Amino acid sequence: MNKDNSFDCIDAGTENCPCYLALTGDCLMCTRLQGKDCCDCNWKGVCIYNEFIQGNCKVNNPRRDFEAAIVDKKYYTDDLVIFVIQVDKGFALKTSKPGSYLFIRGSNQDSFYDTPISVMKADAEKGYLHLAVKSISAKTKSILDEDEKLIIRGPYRNGIQGIREVFDKKNRHNKTLVIAKGIGIAPGLLLADYFNNLCQVDFIVDTEKISKEFVKDYLSEGSSTVKYMNLNELTAQGNIKNILIEKKYETVLILASDYFVETLGPLVRDALKDAVIAVSNNFHICCGEGLCGACSCIDNEGRTIKMCKCQMKQE
Ligand SMILES: Cc1cc2nc3c(=O)[nH]c(=O)nc-3n(C[C@H](O)[C@H](O)[C@H](O)COP(=O)(O)OP(=O)(O)OC[C@H]3O[C@@H](n4cnc5c(N)ncnc54)[C@H](O)[C@@H]3O)c2cc1C
């Protein structure tokens, strides 16, 4: 398990560590909690084994479902709704970190309706969270039916692959570009808010399946510049490459489907050799805890990687 340290666990060292995987000897980071009799991990934070033993071998702060009142609900299109929900201020503060998402379901639904939804804006002063939900099928349609309250669980942190490197690289001069299509804009808006005072975050946005009015409402404050572009147009890739070379971005986020991650990722790398690249976590995420296996993929060495927990290290 993670012998060559090719990934970090997003929850390691947080208030949600040790987690359920420690109970069964499956911690992603700690060799002692994997059943070995020696410490052979590369984790540089607080010792997970020590925390587990000191905490009476229990899960630290297990995430629980709770009800959140809907204080506002706005339709931008027939199938795109922004919910503003009330949570406590501490919870709102925790979810303000880029990459945060929650599990959400309608108040009368069973837990198998739980849907991962990104935190788009976290107003810690009021305890308000803004969530954009695009209605597609059973789960998201049932969320759109709600007017009074939602059941939520969180916060979960692994909504963006590469977010660890984005944090490591952040400094006052860092230039960041977010390329977003559709609902992928939601985690990009949270990131722009979070880094607002630290550095400039520019956007290239494809508004297909969402609406320009929605982007304008949420990007009107702050210093971000926004270019609207149809990423499917033949000229789009050339235009993006020119922008990357001209502006010399140090961090680029591609928040879109895997198709665009796979086409634009190499283009960004080609234009900016040293840039940090981070992308949407588009895996199927069902428990978020590294347990159900919905998000699993197999690496080159045949190991199972739980993509709801793992931050893959960039080469
Ligand atoms: C980290 C993360 C953040 C997300 N943030 C948002 C958001 O802010 N707003 C938003 O509208 N949507 C977001 N999504 C996508 C949303 O979870 C799916 O659209 C939803 O689960 C679809 O369920 P459905 O029953 O309506 O439709 P389905 O017809 O069941 O699915 C529609 C599409 O969503 C995919 N999907 C279904 N279930 C999941 C799942 N558990 N995890 C990931 N993809 C799934 C399907 O493969 C298909 O491509 C996010 C997904 C992830 C993983």
Ligand code: FES
């Ligand atoms: S979503 Fe359940 S293991 Fe990752």
